[in-house]
Amino acid sequence: MDRIEVAKIGDGENSLNKNERFVKQITPKSEDFSRWYVEIIRKTEMADYAPMKGMMVIRPYGYAIWENIQQLMDMRIKDAGHENAYFPLFIPESFLRKEMEHLEGFAPEVAWVTHGGQEELEERLAVRPTSEAIIGSMYAKWIQSWRDLPVLINQWANIVRWEKVTRPFLRTTEFLWQEGHTAHETAEQAQEETIRILYLYKDFVEKELAIPVIEGKKSVREKFAGAEETYAIEALMSDGKALQMGTSHNLGQHFSKVFNIRFEDREQNLQYVWQTSWGVSTRLIGALVMSHGDDSGLRLPPQVAPFQVVVVPIALGDWKKDVLPWAEKINLDLRQKGIRVRLDSREEYTPGWKFSEWEMRGVPLRLEIGPRDVKENRCVAVRRDVQKKEILNLDSLVQLVPDLLRDIQTSLFHQALDFQRRNTHWAEDYEEFKETIESKKGFIKAWWCGDTGCEDKIKEETMATVRVIPIRQEEEEKAGRCVYCRKEGRELVYFARAY
């Protein structure tokens, strides 16, 4: 027998400790969601507040998650044909001014550099709130011919936006992200790229972060300043609010016209390039917390967890001789298999303490090994996603663990998907809409005439906004009437209150 399920922790007949919460230092989610969120971030040592308003320090445990996200995302971006580069942090004010909608969109949140040393600058420099302008100015130099296209460049960088209200990872004054900037020969190619990246993001977030998303177009109100069209992926957090997880913009020729990015096409006509830009940020880490976390803390998807497995030797009797070597062997064997594993043989903490600590930190799988296990050539495995204990045979451990990790990854996704489905509601009319947003929260699918006036009214009265207009409209549903004004509904959209 390779695997035997022995008990589910926390409830049921076989429960080791009925109804007991092992991690007791976190405010329950149901009691105060914001507090729960911040406590998890601080107590797991993902991040800490810096002494300046709205800024945080990403600590090693949080940064390790970001590095995993980066690595997996970078691979996908490169596989899709892009290259990495790096552009300056400072952008001359005149560059931002070239695209007025862009400037106006970002003006309230730009940090300005006015002095170099003691001297006042001739022209203020913006600390990049995004890099379309500086990159556009360079593309103008680099692109002359259709043979230079497409240009497919990505940059990993920090961004500064002087936000008024901040929250760790979700919205901080400075944050880390990836921004892709591409230039194409035709409008069609730019649109294709926009959509390709949208689905790249969707696939990444669903497969690696185990968070289901709805993909679609943004309304005019929610569109990126300076874009022709903005597309986004939106996920539902476990408090019923939506979070934008990534955006992909079709910039059309807005920036190429102001930065004069021209090329001679195949018919020898001088043309402006068609551009896109797209990004995901450290906000994804906040989404991990809010999607998967529970009252015991984090539950990290194995794909991005700093440690996928933690091995806890049980120190009984002459454990350094009888137990530790086995724990070390498990550690090594798993490591050789490419699994991120942490052996916790610290003597100053009891096993119970370690169990709680690693649960709070969201390690997907814990392996416990004590003298009794060694005698029977086995260990105890505890899954973080379902809090179930199983007994695993040591000989087959190295084969079993990757399977277990895969199970945990998909189980987290399905739990989140199930939550999303249970919290997506239809609203036929505005009364139902208001009732649902108050009592049930979550996504509300409803018909919308496409008019910004209706969108504004709904937002004003319910705090809900158009999150996305799904790309694939559900054909079987023939057009209904706008949930607000009752005019012919053009589009079926997802509304929600959002972060």
Place this chain on the structure above:
RNA sequence: CGGGGAGUGGCGCAGCCUGGUUAGCGCGCCUGCCUUGGGAGCAGGAGGUCGUCGGUUCAAAUCCGAUCUCCCCGACCA
């Protein structure tokens, strides 16, 4: 940026209203012993100019003013 709440050893808090011994408590931390299968026990110990700046007073954690930061609820945003 509006409305509300809060800053006291690393963390969570009490003390403040009604100014006055050496500023307490729980957790954590250090040392030792003993322990370790779900956050052990005992003994000893370290650590605080009470967010910051200024004012009132013989005397300020406590009263007054300013300022910074955090949290919650709204308007703006990845």
